[in-house]
Amino acid sequence: MMQASDRIPLVSSDINGPAFSPLLDACALLLDIDGTLLDLAPTPSEVVVPPGLAETLSELHMRTDGALALVSGRSLSDIDRIFRPMLLPAVGGHGAEMRLSVGSEADAVRAPPMDVALKKRFIAISHLDPRIIVEDKGYSVALHYRQAPNFERAIYDAVSAICADLPEAAVEVLPGKAVCEIKHSGVTKASGVTELMKHEPFTHRQPIFIGDDVTDESVFAIMPSFKGISFSVSRKSAGVDGHFDAPSDVRRWLASLLANGSLNN
Numbered sequence: 001m002m003q004a005s006d007r008i009p010l011v012s013s014d015i016n017g018p019a020f021s022p023l024l025d026a027c028a029l030l031l032d033i034d035g036t037l038l039d040l041a042p043t044p045s046e047v048v049v050p051p052g053l054a055e056t057l058s059e060l061h062m063r064t065d066g067a068l069a070l071v072s073g074r075s076l077s078d079i080d081r082i083f084r085p086m087l088l089p090a091v092g093g094h095g096a097e098m099r100l101s102v103g104s105e106a107d108a109v110r111a112p113p114m115d116v117a118l119k120k121r122f123i124a125i126s127h128l129d130p131r132i133i134v135e136d137k138g139y140s141v142a143l144h145y146r147q148a149p150n151f152e153r154a155i156y157d158a159v160s161a162i163c164a165d166l167p168e169a170a171v172e173v174l175p176g177k178a179v180c181e182i183k184h185s186g187v188t189k190a191s192g193v194t195e196l197m198k199h200e201p202f203t204h205r206q207p208i209f210i211g212d213d214v215t216d217e218s219v220f221a222i223m224p225s226f227k228g229i230s231f232s233v234s235r236k237s238a239g240v241d242g243h244f245d246a247p248s249d250v251r252r253w254l255a256s257l258l259a260n261g262s263l264n265n
Contacts, residue, residue, distance in 0.1 A: 022229075024257065028067040028205040029060060030193060030219070031250075033074060033082070035177060035212035036233050039247050042146055043133055044074075047082060054086050056255050061088055063258070066101055067201045071189055073174075073181065073215055075137045094174065094183055094215060095192030096139045100199050111139040111187045118162075118169060122182050125158045140183035142176075155180050176213050190218035197226060210250055 031037055034047060037057075041047045061068040069089040070079055076092040076099055087102045096111035122141045126132040131148035132155070134141065143159075145151050159173055159180060172185040193209070196202050207226050209219050212233035220239050223230040232243045233250060244250050 022206070022208060022257070024060070024063045025065065026206060027064065028069070028197070028202045028207045029064060029254075030069050030071050030196075030207050030209040031057075032209075032211035032213070032216055032233075033070055033072045033079065036210050036216075036247055036250055037070075038082075040146075040177065044078075044135060044142075044144060049083060050251065052255070053251055054083060056251070056258065057083075057088060058086055059258050060254060061102075064205075065201050067205050069196060069202070071193060071209070071211070071216075071219065073142070073176070073189075078137075089196075091189065091192035091196055093137055093139060093187075094181075094189050095187045095195075096137075096183070098192060098196060100196070101201075111184045113138050114140060114171075114182075114184070115169070118166065118171075121162050122159065125155055128154055128158070139187075140181055142179050142181040144179045146178035149178065152178075152180075174215055176215050181215075188218045189215060190222050193219050194222060210244070212247075 034040060034044070037053065038047045038049065057068065066089065069091060071091045072079055073094045074092060076090055076097045079090050079092055080087060089101055090099050092098070093111065119136070119141055122143070123134050123136065125143055126134045129148045129151050131145070132151060133144040133147070135144060143155055145155055156173075159182060163169065163171065163173065170185045171182050174181040174183060193207070197207060207223065207228035209216075209223055209228060209230045210233065211219060211230075212235070216232070217237060220230045220232070220237055230240045232240045233247060234245065236243050244253065
């Protein structure tokens with residue numbers, strides 16, 4: 001159910017998410033991908049963009065004068081692969097990469113590449129079971145265990161042992177939905193969004209962020225400083241303004257923003 005907040009113009013609430021009308025020429029839409037826009041899949045490469053979503057995002061990007069960005073743990077190249085041929089502004093790799101506009105070059109220097117030897121140690125953890133999938137993002141390593149959930153404890157124990165053996169390594173362990181990601185410390189989705197909001201067309205707009213996972217909580221936490229609005233998906237996260245039950249509800253709500261003739265006329 002929608003929860004009231006004096007920071008948003010509520011019209012009503014229902015089980016499918018927020019029923020309010022943000023002015024598209026005054027807001028910035030910041031959207032997580034996996035578990036938020038797209039339904040989760042057995043492996044990261046199997047996610048599917050449902051019919052109509054690309055068209056909705058493209059139209060919203062135009063109606064917000066470019067102030068729509070994807071905010072993901074995925075790399076920019078992987079984001080582009082999923083949504084090809086559409087390109088959108090994006091914060092990738094939990095803040096390690098950023099593309100401010102469709103026509104701009106990606107800023108891929110926000111996080112240095114992970115030390116090769118260290119990366120190999122984390123990748124070797126996947127030898128615990130062939131169903132553990134490794135995602136090498138260059139600046140981070142993600143170990144996906146959705147198909148081997150009984151190995152969750154073993155994976156985290158192995159990661160902890162490596163970190164204890166190398167206390168000088170500036171890395172952070174980031175738990176997610178059936179994934180353990182090891183990345184450089186100090187770079188988060190929140191740091192990426194904070195940087196994004198310094199640039200046109202995002203600056204001076206009210207951000208609306210939607211996310212579903214533990215990795216999105218850093219962005220939930222900074223929304224009040226931007227007078228922003230945040231919504232969680234599937235679970236009710238602390239500090240958010242409301243929630244959606246499922247990604248299908250997020251997609252339906254985004255489409256409704258375009259269908260509402262009172263918006264951005």
